[in-house]
Each structure stands twice: as structure tokens, then as C-alpha cells.
Amino acid sequence: MLIDRDVAIPTRDGTPVLADVFRPDDGGPVPVIASIGPYGKDVHWPDRYPLYDLVDNNEHMVWETPNPLWWVPRGFALVRIDTRGTGKSPGRLDLYGPRDAEDFHDVVEWAAEQPWSTGKVASSGISWLAMMGWRVAALQPPHLAAVIAWEGSSDFYRECAFQGGLYSNGFIDFWWDRQIEPQRTGPDGDDWREVLPQHPLLDDYHRARATDLDRVTVPVLSAANWGALHLHLRGNIEGWRRAASADKWLVVHTGTHIDPYYADWAQELQLRFLERYLSDRTEAMDGVPPVQLAIRHGRDVVWRDAPDFPLPGTQWRELYLGAGTLAWDPPTSGSATYPATFDTAPVSEPLELTGPVALRLWLTADRDDLDVFARVQHLDTDGEPIPGVGPQGGPVPMAMGWLKASHRETDPELSEPHRPWHPHDREVPLPHGEPTLLEVEIWPTSITLAPGERLRLELVTGDSDLGMMAHDHPALHRSAEGAVIHVGGEHASHLLVPVIPRSAPV
Secondary structure, three states: OEEEEEEEEOOOOOOOEEEEEEEOOOOOOEEEEEEEEOOOOOOEHHHHOOOOOOOOOOOOOEOOOOOHHHHHHHOOEEEEEEOOOEOOOOOOEOOOOHHHHHHHHHHHHHHHHOOOEEEEEEEEEEOHHHHHHHHHHHHOOOOEEEEEEEOOOOOHHHHHHEEOOEEOHHHHHHHHHHHHHHHEOOOOEOOHHHHHHHOOOOOHHHHOOOOOHHHOOOOEEEEEEOOOOOOOHHHHHHHHHHOOOOOEEEEEEOOOOOHHHHOHHHHHHHHHHHHHHHOOOOOOOOOOOOEEEEEEEOOEEEEEEEOOOOOOOOEEEEEEEOOOEEEOOOOOOEEEEOOEEEEOOOOOOOEEEEEEEEEEEEEEOOOOOOEEEEEEEEEOOOOOEOOEEOOOOOEEOOEEEEEEHHHOOOOOOOOEOOEOOOOOOOOOOOOOOOOEEEEEEEEEEEEEEOOOOEEEEEEEOOOHHHHHHOOOOOOOOOOOOOOEEEEOHHHOOEEEEEEEOOOOOO
């Protein structure tokens, strides 16, 4: 393997970004896999996150990037770039801004012109690297041939910064302290911990970081994780659904945030995909279904192939909130006080719920605003939660959703019954003392209840118990405690769930 360190790649404004290039030692032209990020192209994996026990933790492994010792022997060059203003790249830090995306565009075109390149370039990597894949694809560099977006958001406002309009300070603070500050080359540039709280609406700051998925036309392999509940899951599914690409595949798996990308099955799938679009092996993706889902049975999974997502044949059914209950039949009119918990009766036969979930919640409050936190739990026969696998392997709910009440307006053209779409471009105060409908998007899930098990909906006042997932910024959080939840009658609050018929293929 030939390794070129600290290669200066020119960009359109004259400021270079620095890269490491790994390529086969025969020197022949090969296709290129590129990744750009702010985590330090030279930072060896164990120096960043020793808690992850990688299967192949060799000296060239860097956080969330492709493994050179796996890809180069298979005939690919890897180009690993430091984001402008981080690592060894000079310039002003403008994370996820227009210039950040333009730099990646210029890197793609530079890589395509090198004598060791065939002229075909793909983006690949986990998380931030996948997010940048969506971004660069929307800019349509001529030599970008494919994108592997592995657990990477495609909607900055809704998935990274303000889920349901609630500021994700727990994650932003953790991530900036742990990932960005150690790699910054200087004080120049925005600090999200200071800037984001000043932009609670989807304004020009966020629009500059929005990805136009209608312009994503290259082939896409999008991989989501059911446990990536407040950062990437929605982005990979929405990115796949809304991308204009004619050729696109969706995989939804389970496990930690890291392990699946490097698993044998995943790397073999990535290889088939890249050989199809970078090496002209036209048959390489033959037989790969458009959608592959890990259907969850507790913490066990059974893989299912499908032609689309949500799954064809899904029966969208309402589970009505009652006096601590969730039931298929609406109750008589009544009310509950926020926070509250609602359980189904034990199911008498297996019940699979796979797909997006939505909550239509009628509330009355005596304040201008409040924050709704919704959790969906899978309960065993003893009434104990069966958790999902979180990003670092710990327990998480099976699904979550959020909504700031003043952001309750929906876009009728983009909304679907199972996935309301909130513009988040203005605040509308709650009318005091009047029942008001809140349509809460709950991110997609897969839950299979065995006989005797139950489903639970929890409406809680916060999520600080989830650590870095918390939305509890002291200046922005508005408690819903004491609000009246309406059930039954003309204000029948309900959970819309995706019931998969038992005849569905497994």
C-alpha cells in the first residue's frame, strides 16, 4: 500500500484542505473512496474512543472512516480529508455550511483528475462522514459516482439540532467538547454551543445547512440503525425515500453506532455496491432487494427483504389513549394529566409494528408553550421494558418523538398521516384553556410483541435521564407538566401504528 500524507488539495477560494491518500502499490488507476470530517485524519482510533473494541483495529484506523487495510487490497484508493479549520487543514471553521460542502465537491473533482484514479469517486463513512455524503451529492460534482451514507442525518435542523423543535443541547455539548474542540486549528468560526440556541427556528442559518434531496441523483446505499433514535435514523430513511436517485438501497440494522459498518456482511454489501458503480460490474448488485430490514423480536432480529418502506401492505391503525390505556377502540370522553403512561392489554397473538409512528395528541394548557416527549416501550410478560440497543450498546426506548407546541403547524403538502411535517419557521403560542391538537412525529421503529407482551406510550416532561440525548437547555425548555391530555370523544388522542399482517414474509 502506498500512503501519501498531508496532501494539499486546492479548493475554489484558494484555501487548501489536507488529506491522506491510501492506494495500491502497483500504481495503476483505481476508483476512489473519499471522506471528509472534523475529527482528525491523523488521530488513531484508540486515542479517540477506546471503548469500542474493533475487530480490526490496525494502525491506520481512524474514527468512522473506511479501513484502508480492507479496501486498498480490493482495488480502491482512500482519500481521508480534514475539514477546513480542523486537524491540518487551515481556514475558518464553518461546519456543515455551504463552504464545507463546496470543499468536498472540490476534493471529489481533484481526486478524479489524479493519475492514480479512474475518475470515479464515491463518498463513504459513518455519521458526519455520511452527512457530508448527502451534502456533496446535492451539489452534483460530475465525478461523484455513488454515496454510502451509513447512519448519517440528511436534515440538519430536524435530526441534529432541533428534534421536533427541541434543542438537542445534550448531544451538541457532548459532541462539540469531545469531537470538535480537540481538532480545531484556531478560534475562528462558529461554536455551535453558542450559535444554535440563537436560532431556534428553521431560519437562514439552518437553510444554509439544508440538503436538497431532490438534487441527490447518484446511486445511494443508505444504512440506518433502529437504535439511532435522535440523530441518524430518520435521516437515513427520509434521505433514502426523498432522494431523486433512480438506484438506491436502504438497510436498517441494529447494534452499536460503529460495529455494523465494519461487519463482514456490511463491508461485502458496500463492496458490491461500489463495484457496481465505480468498477462497472453491472451485475454486482443483482439480487439485492431495495430494502433490507432487521425486524426486532426483543433484542433478536430476523431479516426481511422488501420492495419499499414503509412496507407495502402496512395496516395503519389507531391505538386510542384512555385512562392509562391504549386500545384499538376509542374510550368515552375523559382526560389525564401530563406526564402520563398508557399501556395496551397483553396481546393474545404476535403483533408486529414496523414503520413510522405518529401521535395525535389533544392538550389543554395555561401557558404559551410546552415540550412534548413521547416514548414507545416494548414490555415483556412481567411488564418490564425490553429496550433497544443504543449507539454505545446501552438501553434505549424502542421509539421516540418530540414536539414543541408552538411549532405544531404542519405542511399539508409534505405531511403524511404517519409522518407529520412541521415547517418550524415560526412560533404560534398555545391558546390558553382550549383543546389544541399536536401532531407528534415519532421516528420509525420495529417492534414485535409476543403473546402476553404489551406496548407502552410514555409522555414525559424531559429526557435528561438519557444523558447526551437530553433536550433540557435552561433557556429553551418548556415543561408540559400539569397540561390536560384529552381522550375519547371529539378529542380522541391516539397513536397511529404500522401493523404488519401476519401473512407478511419474514
